[in-house]
Amino acid sequence: MRNKRTLIIVMTLALAGLSILTTILLDDETGSPFFSKYPPGLRFERVDSELGIDFRHETGARGERLMPETIIGAAGWIDHDADGLLDLYLVNGADLENPGGAGGPRNQLYRNLGGKGFEEVGAAAGVADAGYGTGLAVGDYDNDGLSDLFVTNYGANVLYHNEGGGRFRDVTVAAGIGGGAWSSAAVFIDCDRDGHLDLYVCNYVRYEPGRRCLQGELPVYCSPGEFEGAPDELWRNQGDGTFKDVSFSSGIALGKLDAGKSLGVVPLDYDDDGDSDIYVACDQVPNLLFRNDGDFNFSEVGLVADVAYSSGGVSQAGMGVDAGDVDLDGRQDLVVTNFSREPNALYLNRGGGLFSDASAIFGLAAASLPPLGFGVVLCDFDLDSDLDLYVANGHVLDNVAELGFPSGFAQPDQLFENNDGLGFKEVSSQAGAWFGQAAVGRAVAAADFDGDGDDDLAVVNNGEGVVLLRNQSAAGHWIAFHLQGVRSNRDGYGARVKVEATGAAGAFVRRFECRSTRSYAAACDPRVRAGLGSGAVRVDRVEISWPSGIRQVLGGLEIDRWHHVVETGDER
Secondary structure (H helix, E strand, O other): OOOOOOOOOOEOOOOOOOOOEEEEOEOOOOOOOOOOOOOOOOOEEEOOOOOOOOOEOOOOOOOOOOHHHHOOOEEEEEOOOOOOOOEEEEEOOOOOOOOOOOOOOOOEEEEEOHHHOEEEOHHHHOOOOOOOEEEEEEEOOOOOOOOEEEEEEOOOOEEEEEEEOOEEEEOHHHHOOOOOOOEEEEEEEOOOOOOOOEEEEEEOEOOOOOOOEEEOOEEEOOOHHHOOEOOOEEEEEOOOOOEEEOOOOOOOOOOOOOOOOEEEEEEEOOOOOOOOEEEEEEEOOOOEEEEEOOOOOEEEOHHHHOOOOOOOOOOOEOOOEEEEOOOOOOOOEEEEOOOOOOOOEEEEEEEOOEEEEOOOOOOOOHHHOOOOEEEEEEEOOOOOOOOEEEEEEEOOOOOHHHHOOOOOOEEOOEEEEEOOOOOEEEOHHHOOHHHHOOEOEEEEEEEOOOOOOOOEEEEEEOOOEOEEEEEOOOOOEEEEEEEEOOOOOOOOOOOEEEEEEEEOOEEEEEEEEOOOEEEOOEEOOOOEEEEEEOOOOEEEEEEEEOOOOEEEEEOOOOOOOEEEEEOOOEEO
């Protein structure tokens, strides 16, 4: 499956319709406003200025080194106007001591105009929040067919309901959402599989406003070790537009002073029992794995599953996290970015509820030691049927050079190519001009914004401009699915997709899960895409296991196509 050829694919029909199966055809003869030929290998081209995205991230830093300034920068993809095109929402900071001030920075929403680029519509859409932004989550929590938006802040969080027509309304108070002293990431997840999306909110530390720290006599940003952790929150969707706080009764809020300090979160069914579990990357304390035991009961099993600590048995400074089948054995693995001089972790799922740290044998440990990783995504960028890896790097100390760290505050991002599930090879130096530049990387949000079948990237850099990277990798064949739940939540979050295909090397199977939240402070394209490799290939069978328990089997599907699948089938 490693041979590659150029495949030119262009979207001609928008995603639409409520039929059981809607196929979106792509025509390689009509041309595309996004069209460009693929050079060989994994490659990305920076196109933010070209496409009209001029967002600049504001931290509010004024030289006092207040801790929240250094870890923020969030991005998410959302089809806010239901036109079938993914729009880009960018979360901004503010004046930390006076957030929301007149004329201050605000969050921005860039509407995707197809081949005509993007236009900023945040104020018109009602989502130009002026709080001190830290993260976001995207999900249709009321199943009305429109994507809603939750924004986390240093301060009060905000829930925006999508009213249609490209407009949102702040319903935070009406929905009963509280909390939010210093939240980081968040995720919409159907914990009890009742068809309504619940909300998990990561909280960081019990920060003392204005607290300043020294390392020796040198002023530095405070370490999370200076503060107690803040417990995470779980909000149960009541099905009537309101939420109930079940953080303590569910077992999510652990009540330990050293627990929490949460930064990244990803839902996954790590034990293959049909419900979504939750993995949380924590800063300088053990990472958390919440096993879903049903009926809104969770057990924290990170230590038992061997994903709480490094292979050396120590806590690391976890930042971003993603899940996917890295070694092609059908199970969901985990990747976590860590602090400088700590290797990024790759935890391979061995089955039976157990993982093993394979960072070294997969070629990640040594390559990730110098930089400090934040955003991370597992995507099949070249559509050769294995998951590649992108990591956004950037330190948290702006005077890091004075402290003896060789990597610097701004650092180049890294790109790793997967070798058929056997290991990663860093290919950053051959992947385009962007990888030769240094920035203070934070969020990475993956999405196929141009509709050509592969994942593109939005990267938010702390205190700098956003970077939009269009994927121009040499691409194989693919098949992709936009899931629409009926008994399950409408977004299909938590659904498992098994693709059985036959290529030149014989039959193979790939497994995926539908999710949006992953990386660091990011919402990604939730549509499920399977790379199929180059040469003659066919998809023999697709099986979708919906959160409701319904199993749906599809056959005779065309490749190099988007397929809109509406939930139907037999309950197991």
